[in-house]
Amino acid sequence: MKFLVTGGSGFIGTNLVEKLIAKGAQIINVDTTAPYKKSHEKYWTKLSILDKDSLLEVFQKEQPEFVIHLAARTDTDPINKLEDYVVNTDGTNNLLEAIKSVNSVKHTIITSTQFVHQYKGFPKDDTDYAPHTIYGESKVISEKLTRSADLKCNWTIIRPTNIWGPWHLRYPYEFWKVLAQGLYIHPGKQKVMRSYGYVGNVVHQILTILEKSPELVHQQVFYVGDAPLNLLDWVNQFSINQIGKKVKVVPRFLIKTIALTGDVLKVVGLNFPITTSRYKSMTTSNDAPMQKTFDVLGNSPISLEMGVEETIEWLKEEHPSLIKVSETKNNS
Numbered sequence: 035m036k037f038l039v040t041g042g043s044g045f046i047g048t049n050l051v052e053k054l055i056a057k058g059a060q061i062i063n064v065d066t067t068a069p070y071k072k073s074h075e076k077y078w079t080k081l082s083i084l085d086k087d088s089l090l091e092v093f094q095k096e097q098p099e100f101v102i103h104l105a106a107r108t109d110t111d112p113i114n115k116l117e118d119y120v121v122n123t124d125g126t127n128n129l130l131e132a133i134k135s136v137n138s139v140k141h142t143i144i145t146s147t148q149f150v151h152q153y154k155g156f157p158k159d160d161t162d163y164a165p166h167t168i169y170g171e172s173k174v175i176s177e178k179l180t181r182s183a184d185l186k187c188n189w190t191i192i193r194p195t196n197i198w199g200p201w202h203l204r205y206p207y208e209f210w211k212v213l214a215q216g217l218y219i220h221p222g223k224q225k226v227m228r229s230y231g232y233v234g235n236v237v238h239q240i241l242t243i244l245e246k247s248p249e250l251v252h253q254q255v256f257y258v259g260d261a262p263l264n265l266l267d268w269v270n271q272f273s274i275n276q277i278g279k280k281v282k283v284v285p286r287f288l289i290k291t292i293a294l295t296g297d298v299l300k301v302v303g304l305n306f307p308i309t310t311s312r313y314k315s316m317t318t319s320n321d322a323p324m325q326k327t328f329d330v331l332g333n334s335p336i337s338l339e340m341g342v343e344e345t346i347e348w349l350k351e352e353h354p355s356l357i358k359v360s361e362t363k364n365n366s
Contacts, residue, residue, distance in 0.1 A: 041105030195259030199233030231259025232341030262321035
């Protein structure tokens, strides 16, 4: 089987390429960035999906059977404009044109985001949109482009939830770093239900889509990730494995006060770990409609505990300073 993966050097892409290598697949990773793993470099083609002509050439040459589109700009800075996300819009359109230019493609998976419908309850159907952030708006456009592309192959749209695991690009410098420093404080004991997903389970779901009968997955949308869980349980799994104890739980009103201070500091150009925006995110339940995914693709094969264990092993190799458990035990 021959796979063309856009964004194969990114977080989900790195885990997907690793799995495809283990399966003995032929792989073409189209990405502007070199792979993080040196063993992946031989599969890499340095190319932007905004370069339509070059992208068409790759498709004509390689004749891929399966296309998994992961390449995207994913930041959610409120100062951004829609034109800042041309990779998500024009880039996706270029990819769709490239897919149509060959007869080899059997199935295409287009990656969207849960942000196409956020904080408005569950969507009524696959085209019920309530985008959160400009990034979410750009992904609404990519979904609409996919639906109107008249592809000759089977296609499926996936909407990742909050995905975590080895090779995450930000968490080692943000969440896991704050935990390692003992600076994380959790707002109250009230349950905050969130949809998270271990990257190994997401890769499994992506490949399962390609194995299913077309009548189950063609022209369908699946949220990918794990069953919703209490945010505090997820945070504590990492805290125990990183520093040997659970996180501090502080009344919400105190954290909200700290967040207001963070807003003031941000105005004067100083970074602060908690702002009112971050506070809202930490205290708002935001679970995704996962049942359709589990009904069609099956339950997640990797448990929360197993996923955390695998991630901790990766952190020990790539970011050893973030693991303090042995140091904590020695000092106790």
